[in-house]
Amino acid sequence: MGDLHGYFFLFLIWLISTIFIRAIFKSTSSKPHLPPSPFALPIIGHLHLLAPIPHQAFHKLSLRYGPVFRLFLGSVPCAVACSPETAKEFLKTYEHAYLDRPHNSALAYLTYGSQSFAFAPYGSYWKFMKKIIMSQLLNGTTLDLLLPVRQDELNRFMNTLFQKAKIGKAVDLNGELLKMSNNVISRMLMSERCSENEDEAGEMRKLVTEITEIAGKFNLSDYIWILKNLDLQGFGKRLKDIRRRFDELIDGIIKDHEESRKQGSGKVRDLLNILLDVAEDETMEIKLTREHIKAFILDIFVAGTQSSAITLEWALAELINHPNIMEKAIEEIDQVIGKKRLLQESDIPNLPYLQAIVKETLRLHATGPVILRQSTEDCTVAGYHIPANTTVFINVWALGRDPNHWENPLEFRPERFEQNNVDVRGQHFHIIPFGSGRRICPGTSLSLQMIQTTLGSMIQCFDWKAGEDGNLTSVDMEEGPGITLPRANPLVCIPVARIDPISL
Ligand code: HEM
Ligand SMILES: *[C@@H]1O[C@H](CO)[C@@H](O)[C@H](O)[C@H]1NC(C)=O
Ligand SMILES: *[C@@H]1O[C@H](CO)[C@@H](O)[C@H](O)[C@H]1NC(C)=O
Numbered sequence: 001m002g003d004l005h006g007y008f009f010l011f012l013i014w015l016i017s018t019i020f021i022r023a024i025f026k027s028t029s030s031k032p033h034l035p036p037s038p039f040a041l042p043i044i045g046h047l048h049l050l051a052p053i054p055h056q057a058f059h060k061l062s063l064r065y066g067p068v069f070r071l072f073l074g075s076v077p078c079a080v081a082c083s084p085e086t087a088k089e090f091l092k093t094y095e096h097a098y099l100d101r102p103h104n105s106a107l108a109y110l111t112y113g114s115q116s117f118a119f120a121p122y123g124s125y126w127k128f129m130k131k132i133i134m135s136q137l138l139n140g141t142t143l144d145l146l147l148p149v150r151q152d153e154l155n156r157f158m159n160t161l162f163q164k165a166k167i168g169k170a171v172d173l174n175g176e177l178l179k180m181s182n183n184v185i186s187r188m189l190m191s192e193r194c195s196e197n198e199d200e201a202g203e204m205r206k207l208v209t210e211i212t213e214i215a216g217k218f219n220l221s222d223y224i225w226i227l228k229n230l231d232l233q234g235f236g237k238r239l240k241d242i243r244r245r246f247d248e249l250i251d252g253i254i255k256d257h258e259e260s261r262k263q264g265s266g267k268v269r270d271l272l273n274i275l276l277d278v279a280e281d282e283t284m285e286i287k288l289t290r291e292h293i294k295a296f297i298l299d300i301f302v303a304g305t306q307s308s309a310i311t312l313e314w315a316l317a318e319l320i321n322h323p324n325i326m327e328k329a330i331e332e333i334d335q336v337i338g339k340k341r342l343l344q345e346s347d348i349p350n351l352p353y354l355q356a357i358v359k360e361t362l363r364l365h366a367t368g369p370v371i372l373r374q375s376t377e378d379c380t381v382a383g384y385h386i387p388a389n390t391t392v393f394i395n396v397w398a399l400g401r402d403p404n405h406w407e408n409p410l411e412f413r414p415e416r417f418e419q420n421n422v423d424v425r426g427q428h429f430h431i432i433p434f435g436s437g438r439r440i441c442p443g444t445s446l447s448l449q450m451i452q453t454t455l456g457s458m459i460q461c462f463d464w465k466a467g468e469d470g471n472l473t474s475v476d477m478e479e480g481p482g483i484t485l486p487r488a489n490p491l492v493c494i495p496v497a498r499i500d501p502i503s504l
């Protein structure tokens with residue numbers, strides 16, 4: 001009997017909410033041309049369609065519903081763009097209406113109550129920070145000044161690999177690459193090496209991994225209004241813990257900086273000192289608070305470390321699976337640089353094939369597979385009415401695989417970039433791994449430099465034998481869940497030195 005009651009109750013909920021959702025659909029369908037939409041379930045809308053990997057799910061839906069379609073994630077209206085033409089309309093033609101980002105409770109909490117730059121609405125704070133970033137933090141001059149930091153970290157990474165090669169031991173590439181990119185970002189930002197002291201090293205890396213994991217989860221409370229103030233998934237405690245640990249770590253570092261600034265003991269050149277300069281400057285139109293600075297540091301760690309490391313992992317995996325391409329890349333490097341010195345950032349312009357390999361990797365394995373935007377006004381896009389306050393997903397992953405724009409899209413073939421000037425900086429909408437327009441990734445140049453130089457050095461100095469025992473002839477290319485497109489199975493290889501490090 002109790003069971004029957006339960007079922008009846010569920011049935012009632014279903015009935016009421018179906019009628020309710022139908023009513024929403026009815027009232028909006030009188031407006032012109034809403035994009036097509038799959039059948040929605042009560043309360044959760046289309047949330048169930050997104051598992052396990054949202055960009056793949058979007059792609060499948062687009063095969064059935066076309067390049068633009070509409071979803072309700074819980075009660076949040078969303079639009080998804082899956083073709084280069086429609087992406088261009090959202091990001092360029094009608095850019096002005098899509099410059100905000102959707103709300104995410106976890107990130108809002110972690111960034112001290114939405115003090116983040118990456119998730120800030122397009123307004124005075126965002127514009128102010130963007131100007132600082134482009135004119136000071138990540139401008140060409142600053143990046144050049146910090147070149148020794150990147151070079152030093154690359155050398156340390158290569159040393160680790162030479163040690164492993166000497167004893168013929170396998171390397172967990174994800175782990176080692178993440179260590180390196182974390183160290184680079186951390187030193188550029190605040191002159192701290194994450195792995196100087198293994199405890200702190202592990203701590204920062206763990207934090208970033210936990211944050212991307214938790215921020216990538218669809219928070220039911222964000223989407224289902226009746227759950228608004230409930231923490232059904234029980235993440236609240238974890239979030240609190242993460243924020244406390246991050247705060248302790250960063251607070252200590254900022255205090256150290258302030259201390260040495262007071263003592264005037266030779267200001268180190270790092271991004272944190274530039275930010276503190278800006279915060280102290282009374283003539284600035286916006287007063288940068290300590291919360292802003294901490295949230296910005298979090299932004300850069302979250303946006304900049306995993307994405308570069310995972311791109312490198314995918315690139316090497318592709319090269320292992322395509323020995324002929326690997327061979328051609330090595331030939332180019334041997335010809336241009338030889339075996340007497342290590343490849344450097346300044347060599348990159350002379351290595352077009354290496355550049356093409358990185359482009360091809362970003363086409364198939366964009367580590368930001370979905371761009372998130374939020375509409376601020378009603379707009380007609382691709383012939384459809386998209387109301388204000390719609391969350392917009394641009395499926396970057398699908399654009400790179402669009403058969404109308406790419407010949408044999410699933411094939412890894414860097415040669416496709418040889419006879420054209422297609423670049424990855426947001427001008428060519430069939431390959432926009434860094435986004436496009438005013439909210440394009442400000443770390444584009446930095447990460448391209450890092451990725452090309454690191455990959456080039458890795459294949460200049462080593463042959464790579466795949467697998468724990470080094471006897472696999474190919475590796476799988478399966479994607480795992482997460483916002484930064486991780487591999488389902490981490491890449492493990494044995495490096496075999498091609499070059500004697502002493503001769504370098
Ligand atoms: C392979 C590496 C990277 C990829 C694939 C990547 C991708 C992206 C994408 C797709 C966006 C959204 C763009 C849009 O909305 O149009 C973005 C934004 C952003 N990225 Fe990156 N990124 C990478 C590395 C970095 C690095 C190294 C940094 C920092 C040093 C960085 C900092 C940021 C920031 C701060 C934003 C937010 C910009 C805004 O909202 O205005 N990224 N990135
Ligand atoms: C880059 O930023 C530095 C400050 O970090 C500044 O001195 C320099 O003039 C800037 N360069 C350009 C080209 O804006
Ligand atoms: C989801 O949102 C609720 C309420 O805003 C919050 O308490 C919870 O910690 C959030 N969880 C995650 C994983 O973001």
Ligand SMILES: *[C@@H]1O[C@H](CO)[C@@H](O)[C@H](O)[C@H]1NC(C)=O
Nearest residue numbers: 375376377378387388389390
């Ligand atoms: C969009 O949402 C905001 C806040 O949630 C609200 O103030 C505004 O009226 C909404 N705009 C429209 C057109 O619905």
Ligand SMILES: *[C@@H]1O[C@H](CO)[C@@H](O)[C@H](O)[C@H]1NC(C)=O
Nearest residue numbers: 467468469470471472473474
């Ligand atoms: C690789 O070597 C290991 C240990 O020698 C062996 O167990 C495994 O079957 C081999 N794998 C392949 C694909 O040959």
